[in-house]
Amino acid sequence: MFDNADRTNLDQLGEFGLIDHLTKNIKLQHAATLKGVGDDAAVLDPAGKKVLISTDLLLEGIHFDLAYTPLKHLGYKAIQVNLSDICAMNAIPAQVTVSLGMSSKYTLEAIEELYEGIYLACDKYKIDIVGGDTTSSKQGLVISVTVLGYANEEDVVYRNTAEEGDLLCVSGDLGGAYTGLQLLEREKLIYLENPKIQPDLEGKDYIIERQLKPEARQDIVQLLKDLKVKPTAMIDVSDGLASEILHICKQSNKGCQLYEEKIPIDPMTYETAREFNLDPTVCALSGGEDYELLFTIKQADYDKIKHDVDVSIIGYITEAAAGCNLISKSGQVHELKAQGWNAFKK
Structure with a gap:
């Protein structure tokens, strides 16, 4: 100061x-x-x-x-x-x-x-x-x-143009910003109780930066251009993965199959979520503020993108009647629900 x-x-x-x-x-x-x-x-x-x-x-x-x-x-x-x-x-x-x-x-x-x-x-x-x-x-x-x-x-790519059979892709990893926020909130409470105690953030730089210093994925836009891949639909992950997938499906009048085991979660995010007794998958689905890009591509473009380590294929688009589903690691089918940020929540 x-x-x-x-x-x-x-x-x-x-x-x-x-x-x-x-x-x-x-x-x-x-x-x-x-x-x-x-x-x-x-x-x-x-x-x-x-x-x-x-x-x-x-x-x-x-x-x-x-x-x-x-x-x-x-x-x-x-x-x-x-x-x-x-x-x-x-x-x-x-x-x-x-x-x-x-x-x-x-x-x-x-x-x-x-x-x-x-x-x-x-x-x-x-x-x-x-x-x-x-x-x-x-x-x-x-x-x-x-x-x-x-x-x-x-x-230009919109949210409402996903087609049945398209692959569901996301850049980077998810849930880091939310777990970083939980860590910062915990240390704030400890400080308010005892201002002499210094924040314990050692070894947590990545998730702290995910919350305090996010990066817009302009590099992914350029990557797709270089690979000659035009997404069929696109949105950024600001309110949580589940919310953004449901936006695309609702506006495109489609359903989806999302596979839990395919959702990219950084090891630090996973470990920190467990420290807070949180489910890492829930952090990725509902945490928000990751600012990664969620997009759909045609199956014909799979070979162009499959080797890029910063893009994960996490599911695919279905007909609307099939609903929006999350397939758990154990193979159970669950309805995909959004529990992300509500701007008007009291």
């Missing part, structure tokens, strides 16, 4: 002074960005491509807890979760707008730390910041990010 002598109250700069301070070093990277920050609106020229737009809102106390979320990580994550939505359409993100609502407890130095993470994510993924807004907030920190991406019309 900062010493009081090093703190700069935001009212010393004012809204426009703050914006100027935070955006003075922005360098545009995309030819499609004709005008970014500095005028009444950004000007973009996507050169004949289709434009994809998505927005996410992150609220302090609802979507993040600053007791264990460093501001730099929060800024990074705020960008990544938005980029993931564009990747989930088989497109490449290019620009973002970032808007903040801040209570009086936040100083310039705190907002600079948040923006360090924002700029780090944008630099890594070659994203232009082209606008946004700042305002005061009585409810802590509010972050709103809007992302724009581009794709040729024939490359």
Whole structure:
């Protein structure tokens, strides 16, 4: 944290002074960005491509807890979760707008730390910041990010276009972000009971990063392009694997067979789930915030993708009448149900 002598109250700069301070070093990277920050609106020229737009809102106390979320990580994550939505359409993100609502407890130095993470994510993924807004907030920190991406019309992939017989695929591994969250919540409670006890996170770096510093899978979009595989349907895993599969099946009017033994779970995720007396499969199915890509492909494309270690084939699409089923490791058939994130749960 900062010493009081090093703190700069935001009212010393004012809204426009703050914006100027935070955006003075922005360098545009995309030819499609004709005008970014500095005028009444950004000007973009996507050169004949289709434009994809998505927005996410992150609220302090609802979507993040600053007791264990460093501001730099929060800024990074705020960008990544938005980029993931564009990747989930088989497109490449290019620009973002970032808007903040801040209570009086936040100083310039705190907002600079948040923006360090924002700029780090944008630099890594070659994203232009082209606008946004700042305002005061009585409810802590509010972050709103809007992302724009581009794709040729024939490359865009939707949720509602899965076909019977398609293979169900997912990138990376699942459940890590949820188990990382359980670990952070446990250490927070221990700290509140005894502030002298230091957090015990040794050896858990991977699942902590899965929660605090997720990565949008833009590399999978490029991989599929390189392999000449166009998914038949696609979505990102933000609310849990089960929820996302059911979205694809409902919107495509199809069923599915999902095999428990095929769901990719990292050993650290598995071990940590067991430490908390949680079922690792349930963590993968319902945990959320993994930001991996779930997609379906035609069976004819199987040979193109079968050797990629970062993509798992976990089931297949069926006719709607067959229902959405989870086949357990013991061969039992269970109805697939979603128990993931509910944005309006009290």
